[in-house]
Amino acid sequence: MKPILTIEALKKYYGKSKNQTKALNGISFQVMPGEFLGIMGSSGSGKSTLLNCIAAVIRPDGGTVTMNGRQIQTMKGAALADYRGKEIGYLFQNFELLDNLTGRENILLPLSLHGVPEKESQRRLAQLASYLEINDVLDKFPAQMSGGQKQRVAAARALILKPGIILADEPTGALDSKNAKALMEKLAGLNEEQRATILMVTHDSNAASYCRRILFIQDGVLFHELRRNLPDESQQEFYARILSVMAQLGGGSANVL
Amino acid sequence: MFFNLISRNSKRSRKENGLFFGSLLISIIAFYIILSLSGQDVMRFLARMESDAVNRLLSMIPAFYGMTLFILFFLIYYASKFQLERRRHEFGVYLMLGMRRGKLFLLLLAEDFHSSIAALLVGLPLAVLLSELISLVTARLVGLGIIGHRFTFSPTAALLTAGGFLLIKFVAFLILSSRISRQEIGSLLTEMPEGVKRQRPACFYALAVLAGLLLLGTAYAMAISGLSWSDLARMGLTLLLGLAGTLALFWGLRFPVTLAVRAAKNDRQLHVFNLRQIQETVVRRSGTLAVCSLLILAALCCFGAGVAISRFYGNSEQHVLDYTFQAEEGIEIVSASPEEDAGAADISPMKNDTGTTTISPRGDGTGAAVVRRILAEHQLEDRFSHLFEMRTGYIRTTEDYDHAFRMDPVFSALEAAPASEERDTLLNNLGYATYPHLIALGGYNQLLDAAGLPPLQLADDEAAVYIDRSFTSSGQIALLNDILASRPEVRLDEDSRFLTGKVQTVDLVTDSSITLSFALILPDAAFEAYTEGHWDVYLNGVLAKDETEQASLMSAISEMNQALDQTGLSYESYLQNMGRQLFYMVASSYITLYLAIIFLIIANTVIGVQFLISQQKSNRRYRTLTRLGAAYPTLCRSARAQINWYFGIPVAVAACSSLFGIRALLTGILSARAKSSLSEMMVLSVAMILALCVIESIYITMVKRSSDRYLLTLMVPEREE
Numbered sequence: 001m002k003p004i005l006t007i008e009a010l011k012k013y014y015g016k017s018k019n020q021t022k023a024l025n026g027i028s029f030q031v032m033p034g035e036f037l038g039i040m041g042s043s044g045s046g047k048s049t050l051l052n053c054i055a056a057v058i059r060p061d062g063g064t065v066t067m068n069g070r071q072i073q074t075m076k077g078a079a080l081a082d083y084r085g086k087e088i089g090y091l092f093q094n095f096e097l098l099d100n101l102t103g104r105e106n107i108l109l110p111l112s113l114h115g116v117p118e119k120e121s122q123r124r125l126a127q128l129a130s131y132l133e134i135n136d137v138l139d140k141f142p143a144q145m146s147g148g149q150k151q152r153v154a155a156a157r158a159l160i161l162k163p164g165i166i167l168a169d170e171p172t173g174a175l176d177s178k179n180a181k182a183l184m185e186k187l188a189g190l191n192e193e194q195r196a197t198i199l200m201v202t203h204d205s206n207a208a209s210y211c212r213r214i215l216f217i218q219d220g221v222l223f224h225e226l227r228r229n230l231p232d233e234s235q236q237e238f239y240a241r242i243l244s245v246m247a248q249l250g251g252g253s254a255n256v257l
Numbered sequence: 258m259f260f261n262l263i264s265r266n267s268k269r270s271r272k273e274n275g276l277f278f279g280s281l282l283i284s285i286i287a288f289y290i291i292l293s294l295s296g297q298d299v300m301r302f303l304a305r306m307e308s309d310a311v312n313r314l315l316s317m318i319p320a321f322y323g324m325t326l327f328i329l330f331f332l333i334y335y336a337s338k339f340q341l342e343r344r345r346h347e348f349g350v351y352l353m354l355g356m357r358r359g360k361l362f363l364l365l366l367a368e369d370f371h372s373s374i375a376a377l378l379v380g381l382p383l384a385v386l387l388s389e390l391i392s393l394v395t396a397r398l399v400g401l402g403i404i405g406h407r408f409t410f411s412p413t414a415a416l417l418t419a420g421g422f423l424l425i426k427f428v429a430f431l432i433l434s435s436r437i438s439r440q441e442i443g444s445l446l447t448e449m450p451e452g453v454k455r456q457r458p459a460c461f462y463a464l465a466v467l468a469g470l471l472l473l474g475t476a477y478a479m480a481i482s483g484l485s486w487s488d489l490a491r492m493g494l495t496l497l498l499g500l501a502g503t504l505a506l507f508w509g510l511r512f513p514v515t516l517a518v519r520a521a522k523n524d525r526q527l528h529v530f531n532l533r534q535i536q537e538t539v540v541r542r543s544g545t546l547a548v549c550s551l552l553i554l555a556a557l558c559c560f561g562a563g564v565a566i567s568r569f570y571g572n573s574e575q576h577v578l579d580y581t582f583q584a585e586e587g588i589e590i591v592s593a594s595p596e597e598d599a600g601a602a603d604i605s606p607m608k609n610d611t612g613t614t615t616i617s618p619r620g621d622g623t624g625a626a627v628v629r630r631i632l633a634e635h636q637l638e639d640r641f642s643h644l645f646e647m648r649t650g651y652i653r654t655t656e657d658y659d660h661a662f663r664m665d666p667v668f669s670a671l672e673a674a675p676a677s678e679e680r681d682t683l684l685n686n687l688g689y690a691t692y693p694h695l696i697a698l699g700g701y702n703q704l705l706d707a708a709g710l711p712p713l714q715l716a717d718d719e720a721a722v723y724i725d726r727s728f729t730s731s732g733q734i735a736l737l738n739d740i741l742a743s744r745p746e747v748r749l750d751e752d753s754r755f756l757t758g759k760v761q762t763v764d765l766v767t768d769s770s771i772t773l774s775f776a777l778i779l780p781d782a783a784f785e786a787y788t789e790g791h792w793d794v795y796l797n798g799v800l801a802k803d804e805t806e807q808a809s810l811m812s813a814i815s816e817m818n819q820a821l822d823q824t825g826l827s828y829e830s831y832l833q834n835m836g837r838q839l840f841y842m843v844a845s846s847y848i849t850l851y852l853a854i855i856f857l858i859i860a861n862t863v864i865g866v867q868f869l870i871s872q873q874k875s876n877r878r879y880r881t882l883t884r885l886g887a888a889y890p891t892l893c894r895s896a897r898a899q900i901n902w903y904f905g906i907p908v909a910v911a912a913c914s915s916l917f918g919i920r921a922l923l924t925g926i927l928s929a930r931a932k933s934s935l936s937e938m939m940v941l942s943v944a945m946i947l948a949l950c951v952i953e954s955i956y957i958t959m960v961k962r963s964s965d966r967y968l969l970t971l972m973v974p975e976r977e978e
Contacts, residue, residue: 057883080888096880109529
């Protein structure tokens with residue numbers, strides 16, 4: 001099976017010579033179709049930079065990002081915008097719904113950006129709305145929705161154009177535990193039932209325990225990898241393993257290596 | 258360090274908000290131009306000719322200055338408010354770092370002063386330059402080569418400009434900074450979301466649109482019919498209706514926008530987003546947009562009406578004569594005693610006890626001969642190509658003033674003509690023509706000759722009708738000409754006489770010593786018989802061609818005036834006539850253009866600044882769109898579409914209203930004779946509105962560029978944790 005996303009020796013440096021910060025210092029990994037991959041790391045470890053490089057929001061200083069066999073560094077202008085809109089779906093920590101648009105208009109926004117006829121997506125919208133249980137908020141404005149509803153509307157927006165991969169940036173960061181659990185169950189469900197590929201950056205060990213595989217980043221390099229042993233390992237056991245790695249992470253690489 | 262911060266901050270403000278800085282410059286220029294008006298070439302020239310009127314105009318300048326200060330205060334207050342609002346977070350950080358509120362106040366005050374001084378340093382020289390340019394251009398346009406341009410820098414105007422500008426800046430700053438510095442640090446640091454406005458059922462808004470249109474319609478109907486101009490209360494009611502109508506219309510606008518959002522297809526690129534953005538601004542700022550629209554309307558009306566009026570005064574007179582010497586009441590050769598009893602004087606000039614020489618007023622033309630002689634003595638006669646007597650008088654053969662002249666066939670013909678405003682006016686006006694002035698044919702034909710027109714041929718029993726142009730319109734003349742073509746028989750002191758030829762309208766004298774609402778031109782013999790030898794004589798002169806060819810007409814007349822002043826002759830010259838026209842032209846165009854520009858600047862700056870600020874407040878939305886795959890050109894297109902709508906709505910409403918507004922204004926302020934050319938002036942006004950639309954588009958382009966620049970800064974991802 002071919003990987004959907006290949007990251008090779010990815011580098012991103014901020015600042016100049018003496019004060020240089022190596023946000024990403026040669027990271028390489030692959031994401032297979034239908035995979036639910038988590039990326040964990042402490043603040044400043046380079047998680048967001050990695051996600052931004054994959055989303056083509058920032059340009060890496062070295063290495064390559066290959067999505068479905070195409071190097072995104074070679075894309076320009078309209079192709080790049082198309083890539084951002086169609087090949088990836090982005091789920092933000094703060095939902096980033098436009099507050100002056102209704103739920104439906106927010107979900108259909110990518111269509112208007114990428115010139116996709118509305119008719120084609122009506123069925124997809126109905127499907128997503130019923131799966132994510134947001135039918136009754138479609139005509140409401142974000143200010144009239146709860147946090148959980150907002151994030152599920154945002155998820156529907158990320159999924160409406162059937163992207164190859166969903167990039168989730170701390171999706172549970174602004175949710176209470178109940179809503180966070182509900183969202184993670186929906187994402188895990190999408191991954192299992194529809195084989196949606198999800199790459200999630202998170203701080204939250206609980207949210208991470210829904211993933212199949214977790215990469216730990218520290219100081220811009222890959223530091224550890226955890227795989228959930230399915231079907232033997234329960235989510236609870238996997239969560240315990242994640243917590244132990246997190247405890248080691250707190251002390252830096254010297255504690256482990 | 259503190260001073261560095263001040264200079265850096267104010268430089269940044271100037272860069273970030275160029276539009277605001279630009280309007281500061283324009284207000285400085287506006288202040289200076291109005292204050293230095295008395296130094297303009299045209300004004301200095303007019304002050305010699307029409308000193309009373311000019312002085313009255315100049316005495317109004319302080320009032321204009323005060324009004325300008327007042328209006329521009331709101332502009333500056335508004336723009337500064339946004340400027341400070343944008344920096345709330347920064348002020349919060351200063352306070353968190355331990356800066357005392359007093360020091361923050363000082364910092365802001367110093368920044369404000371810094372940017373004001375910068376604006377003055379750039380603005381004042383620009384203002385002086387522009388004022389000179391206006392002076393030169395107007396002088397050139399009206400052909401005032403004679404005066405010679407003089408560079409004028411008015412220190413008082415500059416001081417008052419700087420003083421007024423700093424004053425309004427300071428007052429606006431005091432109010433704003435006291436508000437900011439009273440706030441909690443916490444509320445400064447967090448971005449304050451704009452409160453959600455309460456929504457009412459859609460039918461409210463639909464009703465508001467209808468009511469707004471109805472109120473506006475009523476207001477314009479009242480103004481155009483002339484009803485509003487009858488008294489102050491009605492005018493107040495009209496203005497109130499117009500104001501309420503515009504406010505209601507803008508308040509209700511969200512209804513059509515909501516309909517548009519519902520009908521919109523989601524697959525048109527960012528169409529729904531754009532409409533929602535517009536809806537939001539219309540909802541939140543309907544009041545401000547309505548006021549801006551009214552300001553643009555005021556500007557358009559001022560501009561259109563001003564240009565129309567000045568053009569009317571500029572074009573109204575056909576110029577034939579350069580000089581008229583008054584010979585009928587005696588000429589004062591040596592001015593000493595104006596109370597001289599002219600009637601007692603002899604035919605020939607003679608010195609009396611007071612040293613004043615007077616000439617007979619008996620109306621037999623002798624006075625004119627003396628004028629000719631004096632002119633000849635000063636070698637001035639040769640400089641005229643035409644010099645002839647114009648004789649006018651009364652019917653002296655009867656004292657029945659009510660029936661001396663009857664033209665029943667003319668009235669019957671008029672009554673038979675199809676009903677029209679012109680017919681009714683003529684019927685009314687001619688009803689008073691029972692004792693007309695008489696004009697001698699000989700002098701009038703010489704006048705026609707000077708005007709390059711064919712002479713009038715009258716048989717012994719014929720007469721021609723003369724009506725001064727200021728008492729009639731082209732429509733009335735056409736109607737009367739039709740009737741005269743049938744050679745109606747009239748009665749002049751019971752003698753039968755036939756009216757013939759076309760209505761004559763060439764001015765009898767240079768300026769204003771005589772204007773006749775209705776007169777008869779009679780063959781010289783008949784004239785002399787009816788006047789029984791008593792008539793007034795006006796000696797008219799036209800300067801020789803080579804005189805006017807060497808220099809401009811203005812300078813030729815000016816030079817001749819100097820020579821004539823030496824002779825002691827009393828005369829009126831075309832310069833006075835021209836001076837009056839010029840004054841109306843200059844006064845109306847200066848004032849209306851000035852107001853129009855001020856109103857335009859304010860409205861456009863407020864709309865522009867408001868758009869840019871609301872764009873900055875919704876920066877998260879644009880960032881999200883980028884994340885969703887919107888490319889920079891897409892965002893720019895979206896913002897540009899919003900700008901078009903945002904400017905377009907108030908400008909379109911104003912432009913529609915102005916078509917009615919200018920008409921109403923012309924109805925109210927133009928004299929009866931000007932109304933006849935109303936349609937011509939409307940065309941002119943429409944042209945002016947188009948020109949102003951061009952100015953609008955320049956403003957819109959500026960805001961679009963500014964928006965593009967801002968959007969580009971959003972393309973760089975922001976680090977968020």
